[in-house]
Amino acid sequence: MTLDEHKITRIESFTFRREFPRYMGNNAKVGPHGKTGIEKIRRIHSNQGAIGIGRSAAPDESIYCFIGCSVGDLFDPAIGTVVEAGFLDAPLHDLAGQILEQPVWKMVGARAGNSIEVYTGGIYFDDLDPQDSPRGIDAVLEACQQDFDAGHAHFKLKIGRGFKFMETARGDQRDIDVTRAVRDAFPNSKILIDANDGY
Structure with missing residues (x-):
């Protein structure tokens, strides 16, 4: 069966609360994320x-317009x-x-292997928290170490401190300093x- 033969008939939405491994601070646009987050999940039929x-x-209002569309009009395995x-x-x-009866990794052309590299996406502006007594770059390194110890060999760092939470030039320099500090502390990551x- 092809993707074009499948029409979207229903899109369900639900949420779940997840707990972060630690307090999550700011990113470039949003203040503190806290200890929990709400994830919105969609089920497409x-x-x-x-x-x-x-x-x-x-x-919700941005997705229901796709009801009635063929999956082939919205998705091409060659490009996504x-x-x-x-x-x-x-x-x-x-x-x-599901339609093509292939795991996504195979559908998009990846080679099979026994393992994949994982990174943490939870390295926020911990250096700026708490506002009344910021902990500095060491706080970011502590977060990296915690995630490294949990099995995340690589790091996705939030940058853009100068967009909202610091003066632009100082924020840009802090982004550079944080990135260099992480590189120095984790040279193989x-x-x-x-x-x-935020840029």
């Missing part, structure tokens, strides 16, 4: 009985989700994999960055 599930933080349906990227990948639209 097709007229042929296939179901895809995945995270999607989009507002079309831009207009980007809000449903994860559940559409799962749905296409890969570093990714996430500015949350």
Whole structure:
């Protein structure tokens, strides 16, 4: 069966509360995240009985317009989700994999292996917390060490301190200093960055 033969008939939304391994501070746009977060999950149903599930933080009103669309109009295994349906990227990948009877990694062309590298996405602006007595760069390194000890060999660092929480030049320099400190402390780890639209 092809993706074009499947039409989206229903999109369900539900949430769950997750607990973070520690207090999560600011990113470039949002203040403290705290100890818990709410995740919005979507379950997409097709007229042929296939179901895809995945995270999607989009507002409800932005996704229901896809009811009635063929999965093939929204997703191509060679390139992924079309831009207009980007809000449903994860559940559409799962749905296409279910329809094509392939794991997503295989559908998108990855080679099979016995392991994958994982990174932590929980390295926030811990250096700026608490506001009345910021802990500095060592707080970021402590978070990295905690996540490294939990099995995350690589780090995605939040940057963009100068967007909202520091003067621009000082914030940019702090981003550089934090990145260098993480590199020095974890020379074998890969570093990714996430500015949350803060640049």
